[in-house]
Amino acid sequence: MSGTTAPRPAPSGAIGSDAGPRARRGLASASVHVGVRSLVGVVSLWRRSLQFRVVALTMVLGTLVLAGVGSYLYQRVADGLVEERRIGASAEVIQLAAKAQLQLGGSNDQRDTTDGLVIAAKNTVQSIAGTEGSRYVVLARSDNNTVTDAILPPIVSGDEVGLVSIPAELQQKVAGSPATQQTQIITLRLSNDTDVTPAWVIGQQITVSGAGPYGLYFIYPMTRERDTLSLVGRTFLVGGIVLMFLIVGISYVVTRLVVAPVRRAAEVAERFASGALNDRMTVRGEDDLARLAQAFNGMAASLQQQIAQLENLSRFQQRFVSDVSHELRTPLTTIRMAGDLIHDSRADFDPTVSRSAELLHNELDRFESLLSDLLEISRFDAGAAVLDLEPTDLRRSVARVVDATASLAERKSTRIDIEEPDHPCEAEIDPRRVERIIRNLLVNAIEHGEGRPIEIRVGEDDSAVAVSVRDHGLGLRPGEAAMVFNRFWRADPARARTTGGTGLGLAISLEDARLHDGWLQAWGTPGTGSCFRLTLPKVPREPLERSPLPLNPLVPSSPSSTPPPVAPAGSLTHGGLPVGLPPDPGAQTAGTRGSGGQS
Amino acid sequence: MIVGSVPTDLERPVVKGRVLVVDDDLALAEMLSIVLRQEGLEVTHVADGSSAMGAFRESRPDLVLLDVMLPGLDGMEVCRRIRAESGVPIVMLTARTDTVDVVVGLESGADDYVVKPFKPQELIARVRARLRRGDEPEPEKLDIGDLNIDVAGHSVKRDSRPLSLTPLEFDLLVALARKPWQVFTREVLLEQVWGYRHAGDTRLVNVHVQRLRSKIEHDPEHPEIVVTVRGVGYKAGPA
Structure with a gap:
């Protein structure tokens, strides 16, 4: 990105960097276009396709339910693992604390000096620490220790942990109730591990002879539990995804079973509407869809029959109009010609007959236009126009x-x-x-x-x-x-x-x-x-x-x-x-x- | 409604000729005879379609008045048979004005038609228009496309082979060919060829142009001699 702003010649690889921003902008706008288009496509698919709607809804709801159930189970498994570890560790700590108390509590010549006391404490701590990092032990002076004859530095087994690992809150609790065990969960970052590891810290107070009360803290890293849990999590995820596909697949197949006949019905109905009156659906089996097809076919047949009837009626009507037209028009033509002939020679008649001839002539005109208008109207009414x-x-x-x-x-x-x-x-x-x-x-x-x-x-x-x-x-x-x-x-x-x-x-x-x-x-x-x-x-x-x-x-x-x-x-x-x-x-x-x- | 024209001119040139009336309605046929005879025409009458052809051959009329609805042989069929052996003018008498009926009648070969009930003057005008042709036209030769027209001799030839046109089709072709490139509206053609003074039925022109094309064009679907000018009419264009 410096290539786009740096005025000096850019290092190799920056060729064409001028075109960079524009190209990127173009790319961005193109991708926005594609995004908008695909969004529009999805929306229209949502509106048009029942199947798409059902499958999409199933997928969303299925994901929600699977995620919920999965997290609940995962939580339960995690809780169970941690609790089990605490119970095991707690029982162990009682024994080990007793052992430490025994070793450090009695008087011993070697331990008369502070140095001797430190060596003894180190030995004890080493002896009760676990192998291969299964547990760490920290011995630290309690807050309520008032003995000042001999002050031991915090003694730690191994390099992984130190006094800093022990929360101050826990130290206070341990000092506050010397007779009971205190537990707390901390996170550790072990040197051979990239991730943090949760760990139980169990603290108990012991009395070191000559040095007063000290807190003895056991740290139990739950590396195994963490690994187990992550395996469980991965398994849940894979299982969930597989289940998801299964559900989507099933919903796809099921809606297809229902939607396909409906689509066929729609196609047939469309063809029917556009004039293919003989089109019918195929009836298979005796289920609801077969009943749909049967009902559709029944409707089509009855429609076809009624259309045919109406067509017959209309044909009959047109035929009738045409016949009436012909039957009326032929005699009217004769009357008309005769009337005109008489009208033309009305000068030869006496006035009353002459006037009658005129009336006959005029009314014939009216009669004629009335007839042709009536026939025209009835042609419209018959839909024959x-x-x-x-x-x-x-x-x-x-x-x-x-x-x-x-x-x-x-x-x-x-x-x-x-x-x-x-x-x-x-x-x-x-x-x-x-x-x-x-x-x-x-x-x-x-x-x-x-x-x-x-x-x-x-x-x-x-x-x-x-x-x-x-x-x-x-x-x-x-x-x-x-x-x-x-x-x-x-x-x-x-x-x-x-x-x-x-x-x-x-x-x-x-x-x-x-x-x-x-x-x-x-x-x-x-x-x-x-x-x-x-x-x-x-x-x-x-x-x-x-x-x-x-x-x-x-x-x-x-x-x-x-x-x-x-x-x-x-x-x-x-x-x-x-x-x-x-x-x-x-x-x-x-x-x-x-x-x-x-x- | 189709309004036929009624001639208003008083000096009616007397046209002599023989008319064959084919109509099953005896009263109308008699009335027609009276009116036509007043005009100085000779009238023969026949009442059904099956005997029409015999009467036609016997009387050799100058014009046929043909009812569309006939017992025996229907008017359209009679029309087709007459057309098969003669170009004599045929005027249909029809009681139906439905588009299809009129067009079918014209397509079977009728030159013109009148709708019942018609006024006597209207009929006479139509009959006269069809009989009054060729007051000995001046010798005139026309060439249009690859056709040679001899107006006086009433003949059209292509490569010296004569084409058989009815008198009406001939008149139509001559009207167009006399002024090639001029566009004729249907109304003008109705007036010049059919003799309508006022609005006539322009379908007459359409149908007869089709018939004419089927006889003179190399490919009637893509006419080159009688060309349609969309929305206006027709013109004669050299091929």
């Missing part, structure tokens, strides 16, 4: 519709203003259906616009295209925006039906918008007119999030602030209320204000 998608520029669709309704607009002397971007607003849509929607909206606007100008706006953003049709007619009363899409709804039942709409136009438009996964929404306030907005996703089936155009024309600058919540086609905004008002998504928005201007 399909989209015929092609990339279409919405501006062109609008232009075509405006073109086709020009004569109606002229009759009502209504001006139509179009506001559109100068680039294509292209989307994958069914142009026939979309033009039908726009035509319905426009015809409605013309019929209810009181001759005032109608504004058509076309807009697009990244994901959607939209067209809104705004009129300045009577508008909608509060709550009516919710009803305009209802079948056969009319704004004012008492109002004379002057226009020839069928009352199904907007209902069909709504269905058309739904088929595109688009929105058809209405806004209006009394007196200021109304606005209808169609929003279609550019890519079919893509859910819409917002519309490129505002629904409420009075708040023009907020196209993005009008996110009709997850509303199906035809969410609605009530007249007069802010645009952002969350429409009732469940509402079957419907109906025209009077008439659907259906073709």
Whole structure:
């Protein structure tokens, strides 16, 4: 590390040391990345895999329990070993202390001098010390010794221990109660050992003749016990790890036994949901999992049957609609042609017959559009309507519709203003259906616009295209925006039906918008007119999030602030209320204000 | 709803011709005859699919009005059989507007269709559009790709081998080939080739372009003569 900071040329091996910190930092950040990634991986695995969760939990709990039990047993073994050693040592000390007392207690000529006393004490200490370090003996003057004739220095057997090994506290205790044995545990660092060794120190007081009371201390190192204990510890550890693996393995196998069939069930269910109605689980044995498989298969079979039934019903319904259509249309064609023929030559008849011919002609028109609207609605109801998608520029669709309704607009002397971007607003849509929607909206606007100008706006953003049709007619009363899409709804039942709409136009438009996964929404306030907005996703089936155009024309600058919540086609905004008002998504928005201007 | 155009022009050029009506509904067939005869057309009627072919060969009509739903032989099959031996214009009468039905009808070879209930003027307009072709076109030779078109002679050749196109397919090809590189929208083609004044069914164009390609392209999957311009329409591009 000095290589990175030292200005002088670094010694060999420091080549490239400049790159060191950066490399290390890079390494560190890389390892952080790896760490974060693996953490994210583990978290996601935890969430996704039941098996992983069970195995991980088993491992954690197993480790805790094993560690607890292991330490308890280890502690018990250790306590037992130490206690046993104390009992053995204590019994030994009684004998040896008695022997020492005997040798040093009596009077002897040799021991009249201090030197002689020291030699005698040394001999005694040597004689009661153990071989090969099994015990050490220390003889030291007691604190309460008041004899000053002869003072012996502390006498120690061997070099391993000294007076320092004997805790002062113990010395005091021994001096305090001369008749009893005192024990204490100390730690020793023996010269032939790298580790410290616990040892028992047992002290007893003896009286050395001529020198007064002395403490005789026996040190019993527990080297063997320590070795035994460490062997036991290692054995516990190895055993614990093996046990751990065993438990994890077992939990893995057991959860696998349970999870695998569940996963198979999930796979089969997924395939079933995506249309493979004949997929079944394999039933093996008679256990719970077999029952799961059986129940699943039963459910699948019953679902399949119901789907088949519904399909049959739907086919029957479509067939019926198609047949009715054909059966009704053929005679209607004949009537229609005959009526037209009569109508064309009405000038030759007398006035009543002539007027009758006109009525016949007009009502035939109405009857015809009613029939085709009804058939169209029933096709939607039967789910038989399909989209015929092609990339279409919405501006062109609008232009075509405006073109086709020009004569109606002229009759009502209504001006139509179009506001559109100068680039294509292209989307994958069914142009026939979309033009039908726009035509319905426009015809409605013309019929209810009181001759005032109608504004058509076309807009697009990244994901959607939209067209809104705004009129300045009577508008909608509060709550009516919710009803305009209802079948056969009319704004004012008492109002004379002057226009020839069928009352199904907007209902069909709504269905058309739904088929595109688009929105058809209405806004209006009394007196200021109304606005209808169609929003279609550019890519079919893509859910819409917002519309490129505002629904409420009075708040023009907020196209993005009008996110009709997850509303199906035809969410609605009530007249007069802010645009952002969350429409009732469940509402079957419907109906025209009077008439659907259906073709 | 498909809105057929109704011609508003008053000077209707009288078109003479023979029409074969194949329809099992006798009242409608009679009504059709009345209306068509008013227009100066000769009408033959046959009521079921199985006898349609015999009547067709016998009367050699200039146009066939064909009901889709027929007893005996179904309208699509009759259409296919007529197409197998003749390019005569076929207009289908259909009561079903379902996408599939219309497309299948067109794919079996019909040039155009009208949906019941139709107005008499609408039918007449469609019939006229199909009969009124070739007011003796001026001699004109067109080359597009490796095809040689003789407009007056109504023939298309590749390496001097004639290709068999129906009159409608021929008109479609000529319309495109007269202005190569110009992109035609479906609406423009509907007007120029089918004679629709207002919005018609653009699927007519799609289906007939497919049919035309299957006859003139080396590889109809990768057309080189009639090229699709995505989102706009078609154009004729030299190979």
